[in-house]
Amino acid sequence: MQKLMLFLLFSLFVSSCKQAEHITPQRINMTESIYSSVIIQPDSLYQVYAIISGILEKTFVEEGQLVTKNQALFKVTNTAPELNVQNAKLALDLATDNYSGGVTVLQSIEDEINAALLNYKNDSINFFRQKNLWDQRIGSKIEYDTKKLNYDLSKNNLTTLQSKLNRTKNELYINVKQAKNNYTTTLVATKDYTIKSSITGKVYAINKSLGELINTATPIATLGSANQFVIEMLVDEVDIVKVIIGQQVIISLDAYKGEVFTAKVTKILPKKDERNQTFMVEALFETPPNVLYPGLSGEANIVIGKRDNVLTIPLAYLLDDNQVKTDAGLVTIKTGMRNMEYIEVLSGITEKTLLYKTEE
Structure with missing residues (x-):
């Protein structure tokens, strides 16, 4: 009889433990957020x-x-030596002399042009004289062709030399400008800065x-800024599409244990960091802590959704992202918002459904 009583008490105890293992969905005010690490940096750094x-x-x-x-x-x-300045000044003087004609660079071309011009005039006179004779059928065709060839060669040579003179003038002018710029740079570089x-x-x-x-x-x-600080957050690429400008951010800093600060998303940098597959998101404090230093770290939750009276279950009772264990066995549910602890139930079960944890 005593053994029977002990058995019944044990059975009741086991039964009560099993009953304690089940829960029912609950309605709560739910917030969905994205987790991120935080680094504090001064603005305009x-x-x-x-x-x-x-x-x-x-x-x-x-x-x-x-x-x-x-x-x-x-x-x-x-620390540039004065020799650089002296060399730059010599180069400038040489370039200026070349351009102004003080040395033989342009003068030699002009002398060639004068000689070519005299030759051109002489060949021109001989050619047109021979042409007049040939027009009157006086003289030979060979003499006419020879005079014409000499005339054409003289004319082309004169044109070539004139082009050479203009081109050389332009090159020398550019050399003067470059030498002047270089000299000015070396003068500035030798001064205190x-x-x-x-x-x-x-x-x-x-x-x-x-x-x-x-x-x-x-x-x-x-x-950087003395009183304006930026909250830098690294958001995973799977979550970045849910982040928009203006969303609220809940901040906790290691330097301020137990305190919570709020901020707003102000910038989303579009370039992905290939090393850790994240995007940089920036936010500004709504009411910043009294003292901040560059490099302070912490955690953030970017609020991407918030609704009241939402039917939820703990994440620990969810199987394969869309199933729960009930008295009727595994039931497929439709889910919505989620956070670190709960997930919203849109359909599939009610507030009266008993849910059980699966064995590990």
Whole structure:
């Protein structure tokens, strides 16, 4: 009798446990969102470069300092030797002399033209004299053809030399302009060069120390907005089509544990990052934290849908994306919105349907 009672109690316990395993669909206010990692960066962030190579002679700012647009940041002294300037000046003088005719470049061509012109006039006189005689049937055909050939050759030679003179003048003029530009560049490059800020903002990093060699390919510093920060999010390519400008973003930052911030999507960069198959999406805080630094990280949920009184089930009870286990066995359902915990049920079951978890 005692064993029978223990068996009945055990059966009731097992039965109650099994009953506790089932649930029914519930109606909730549901939000569908896309998850993304977050990096905080200052707005208008840019790297400062020098347009000349040289030595960093002076630094007018410090890291963390606020600056205004066109404020002096750094002074660079160019290290180009004075020999470059001297060579550029010699090249300019030579090009100017060649163009002005002070040397033999143009003069020699002009001398050739004068000689060719005299030859042309002489051959012209001989040809037309012979032509008049030939028109009167005086003289031989060979004499006429010879005079005509000499005339044509003289005429062509004169035209060729005149074209050569014009072409040489143009080339020498271009040489003068190029030499002048090169000379001006070398003069500027030997002077001190002051780099100024392009924005009103803050100096976030200085990469060079006084006395270091500066080149045009390496950034000297990093500047950005002092109080306007951009939320950068990497969104997977399967979700990017659901993101539009103006959507709300829920932000949590590692530096502000337990706090939640809201933002709005402001920009979707159309180029995909082939390395991680993601797109860059930017957002701006609606009410930013009091203190922000470049590189702060966190998580974001971009809200892509929100509805009230939605029939849902936990994702743990969903099988193969569209089936649930009921008293009647596996039932196919039509689903809608989903988030990290729940999925919307559009049809297939009701609020009274008992649902069971499948065994792992």
